[in-house]
Amino acid sequence: MKKEDMIVRDNREIAQDIYEMVLEGNLVGEVERPGEFLHINTSRHSVPLLRRPISICNTDKQKRQLTILYRAEGQGTRLLSTYSTNDTVDVLGPLGNGFPVGDVSSGETVLLVGGGIGVPPLYDLATVLREQGATVITVLGFSNKNVVFYENHFQKLGDVYVSTIDGSFGYSGFVTDVIDQKKLSFDRLFACGPVPMLRALEDKYPNVKGSLSLEERMGCGIGVCLACVCHTQNDPDGSDYRKVCSDGPVFPWGEVVL
Amino acid sequence: MKKEDMIVRDNREIAQDIYEMVLEGNLVGEVERPGEFLHINTSRHSVPLLRRPISICNTDKQKRQLTILYRAEGQGTRLLSTYSTNDTVDVLGPLGNGFPVGDVSSGETVLLVGGGIGVPPLYDLATVLREQGATVITVLGFSNKNVVFYENHFQKLGDVYVSTIDGSFGYSGFVTDVIDQKKLSFDRLFACGPVPMLRALEDKYPNVKGSLSLEERMGCGIGVCLACVCHTQNDPDGSDYRKVCSDGPVFPWGEVVL
Amino acid sequence: MSRVNIDLPGLSMKNPIMPASGCFGFGEEIGKLYDLNELGAIALKATTPQPRYGNETPRVAETASGMLNAIGLQNPGLEKVITEQLSRFDTIETPLLANIAGTTMEDYEEVAEALSKTGKIGALELNISCPNVKEGGIAFGTDPQLAAELTKRVKAVSNIPVYVKLSPNVTDITVIAKAVERAGADGLSLINTLSGMKMDRNTGKPLLANSVGGLSGPAIKPIAIRMIHEVRHQTELPIIGMGGVSTLDDILDFIIAGADAVAVGTANFINPFVCLELSQALEQSLERQQINHLYDIRPKEVHLR
Amino acid sequence: MSRVNIDLPGLSMKNPIMPASGCFGFGEEIGKLYDLNELGAIALKATTPQPRYGNETPRVAETASGMLNAIGLQNPGLEKVITEQLSRFDTIETPLLANIAGTTMEDYEEVAEALSKTGKIGALELNISCPNVKEGGIAFGTDPQLAAELTKRVKAVSNIPVYVKLSPNVTDITVIAKAVERAGADGLSLINTLSGMKMDRNTGKPLLANSVGGLSGPAIKPIAIRMIHEVRHQTELPIIGMGGVSTLDDILDFIIAGADAVAVGTANFINPFVCLELSQALEQSLERQQINHLYDIRPKEVHLR
Ligand SMILES: Cc1cc2nc3c(=O)[nH]c(=O)nc-3n(C[C@H](O)[C@H](O)[C@H](O)COP(=O)(O)OP(=O)(O)OC[C@H]3O[C@@H](n4cnc5c(N)ncnc54)[C@H](O)[C@@H]3O)c2cc1C
């Protein structure tokens, strides 16, 4: 983990309010697994005060560069969208545990399911899995056509199914509808997206091998403040817990309460 | 008075921590007299929260431009120094009453005394007085050589004497020392600078015709909040007062308590 | 009926927005910038029986997302307020909320009685919470019994509704709120400023001449919201909410938390047009979202009035 | 003797900087980032007799120059703190300030006695000011009699100095400070967080699961400074000052205002290296200015200790 002023190499809108930012710095050398995240200080003053957790979408260790995708929505992310090339950003990272790609054997079929702004970490994940010889199927869900992104990127790595809730792009409905419709079968499932999506997947596949990546409001991002805890599913006295920032954000299927 | 997003046309360091900024906007058309000031919001967020009062140093109504000079010192002015050409700045102004240039007749000799960052408004003042046919003598005091600015500008408008407290540039000592040494004589005195300087001048010339420009910490800048009041000299029951922002910042010689 | 008009005791407001006391003077300066009829109401600067110069300068200091002030209730005194300030509003329909302050109960009574008799004031706002004057005011704001007695006495001499402006510098603001409610207050204003201090590193002493000042601005908004929420669940009185309001979202937050109207203080110093702009933005926003009335944005259980 | 070392009861500090309780856990995570020996002291996360999960999430929310937290005293409980957490410090010389909390006086006694017996703790810090747990704690912090009695009882079972951490959510903090001083406290910590709230405009409800949270960060600094200044002039006890510290200037302000040491809370979340960086910056700054000792920056009249 490093705290570094990373250099912005690019920052552009790739879909409605969705930005792709390329950052350069030594921190890239420490990224180990897809699913790790950065904790970004979007200002040099005290408004906004807290850092923003954003997943690493892709890394290029040789260039010392990584890519993040974010939705400019609240105060911090909107501010981030105003950064220009060659500006520096105060970044803490890489943080979190990432997806257990080491568990995946060559030849396995892995289903990746991403919803909205949960899609970014899956891109790095798909890349690594392919390199490891796995077959990757990706199902991406967005709310509508205007906020669809990266479907072409994923297409280079395997079959891709995109759905939108309003049907304005790709299949109509939720990601689970597409999985049903297409009768997708797989050996392992990795998912990242809104909690209702994750819950629907867990209900549908209670016993699948896999992991999911969670979001929670954070303070420190490094396990100190206990802002980001969640309950574990198997916890009789209610005192057991996981920290999303340092025990997660990726958890084994069925480990934590969604 | 306008609230306007003015466009930065230039912003450069002209002496140590002293910046010259050129701003363009319709507000320039409302400037009436030298000594008026702008109230500048140096950020779009709440840190710093309050506006900063900065004197208008020069106006060019045809170009809709004005110049300000400021010392980058605290949080707000340091932030101002980071603005680039074509950025916009949130400005309220022009505010305050300015120097009573209408009182000055052609042929009068006017002594302008400026100290440190009190010098800027005198430049516009000198220009106008010259246009009105007055003879202008300027005495400028700075703490040292590194922070001397605009002496060349003033030289085009009349005799200029520069002093520094440490003697590293021009005459050594305070402005009052220079006035003594050079036996300067004049019909009217306009001054702007630190309170000790203004007090020394008032003590020295209790009955001169003239005005001085005051500084005080401000809230609103428009006379609403009563942050910037000062006592009047002739005030038996202590309840009389002037607001520096709207009754001033320029006051007749001897009117207010320094 | 519009989407934004509201009726509070003594204040029939075309929209829920008013400048907060002390942040608008007596309307003279900002009245030159826009038509004061656009405002929901106007809270006037505190009036005391006699003229007051207030504290020495510096009177303001800046803090993170906030400011400290120690004006010290400077005002021209009751007589001049009536003769010189109130006539400005003769042609303006916006109801006035006259903020009154003093050192003794008699002071409050005197100002309340005289102002209510002018017929020009919609309601009174008892400032029992100014942290910047040593002699008094604040004691009435921290002691529920004193607050209640003062309220009773002022009510007895006033023929217009009386709001009590509460201090946030207390252990439990609901105790004071309930005390003044029982004593007959017609409404509450909250919050006044929090008592704070800034040091001057050059001198090693407090920066403000008065040492202590009142903290206002965005920094205090979470405290204001918490107190309004608490008070809303403990009294039936209408609440004029304030503390750090500067955007449309702030106004919605205050209304959701339980305020019935919203006052804007410090933000007027950064943008003298802010009250006008906010009232326009609020109406437009509700129209765009087709919300019939502002109060419809509240969750049901908060909708006490 | 260095320019920055200070001696407080139970805490022999190589510099005046310590992380504030709850903002550093039990040192596990930040201990991997830098050598904890560089710190003046370490305030540990609150310990209660039994393990606590704390409140539901969301537990944090952002405000202007501040944040709200409602962690709810989550901690592994006394037994595990002793067996699993304290051994981490066996090789570290930095003195520990153990923050203790509970619902009853017996809770505090139990934790105080057990922790002081470990021989690993320099001093205890009674958290009588957590605004985020309904059952207790905060009552001890707002009632001078209860605060004094608790202090006395904890002192009776502890063989190490006892600091009392005061709540800012009170009408007059000096009353509590004097009460615990008379009851035998060895020092004071102030301030804890201010009780605040943020609304969720989507639901119309408070954003935090616990509704109310504690406000910390730069926004509260002026309130902290004011309270420290007040308490400094009313008691002789050493003061650990905190509330919004994140820069070297903040530290100087707290020392000038009357704090004897400074704790850094929220700033650790923005920069986990902040305590280390501040302690280095402080020493360098005094050296550059040739100030022999930190306390020499205080104006004489503040220099009570
Ligand atoms: C591990 C992790 C990875 C993430 N990866 C991405 C990503 O790759 N791209 C992306 O666009 N977003 C991602 N998010 C969500 C992102 O952190 C939030 O959208 C962002 O913090 C919101 O900040 P804001 O300034 O837009 O909103 P504001 O409303 O200003 O935020 C206020 C506060 O709430 C927090 N907050 C608000 N929404 C969320 C949320 N959904 N999750 C966590 N904290 C929140 C903010 O961090 C901040 O502290 C991720 C979240 C987590 C926990």
Ligand SMILES: Cc1cc2nc3c(=O)[nH]c(=O)nc-3n(C[C@H](O)[C@H](O)[C@H](O)COP(=O)(O)OP(=O)(O)OC[C@H]3O[C@@H](n4cnc5c(N)ncnc54)[C@H](O)[C@@H]3O)c2cc1C
């Ligand atoms: C009428 C008037 C005209 C001025 N003209 C100029 C000018 O032309 N060029 C220039 O460099 N400076 C000028 N000043 C001084 C300038 O306003 C302050 O230097 C500036 O506000 C300091 O802000 P900061 O962000 O650097 O300091 P900070 O320390 O961050 O300021 C904190 C607060 O104190 C106030 N403050 C601090 N010092 C002063 C001061 N000397 N006067 C008034 N308020 C102060 C700030 O406005 C702010 O509210 C003028 C002041 C007044 C009143």
Ligand SMILES: Cc1cc2nc3c(=O)[nH]c(=O)nc-3n(C[C@H](O)[C@H](O)[C@H](O)COP(=O)(O)O)c2cc1C
């Ligand atoms: C400069 C200034 C002067 C004030 N004067 C008064 C006053 O005379 N009477 C009063 O009741 N409140 C006074 N207040 C308090 C405000 O009315 C308001 O309660 C407080 O500032 C919080 O709102 P804000 O954060 O929007 O400023 C004053 C506040 C400021 C900043």
Ligand SMILES: Cc1cc2nc3c(=O)[nH]c(=O)nc-3n(C[C@H](O)[C@H](O)[C@H](O)COP(=O)(O)O)c2cc1C
């Ligand atoms: C997330 C968080 C957890 C905290 N936990 C505790 C605690 O367990 N015990 C305690 O006495 N104070 C606790 N505090 C209060 C801090 O120790 C400190 O008093 C307060 O945050 C003000 O300092 P700051 O503005 O530097 O954060 C906590 C604060 C935060 C932000």
Ligand code: FES
């Ligand atoms: S964000 Fe602080 S523990 Fe996870």
Ligand code: FES
């Ligand atoms: S700054 Fe507000 S009255 Fe002058």
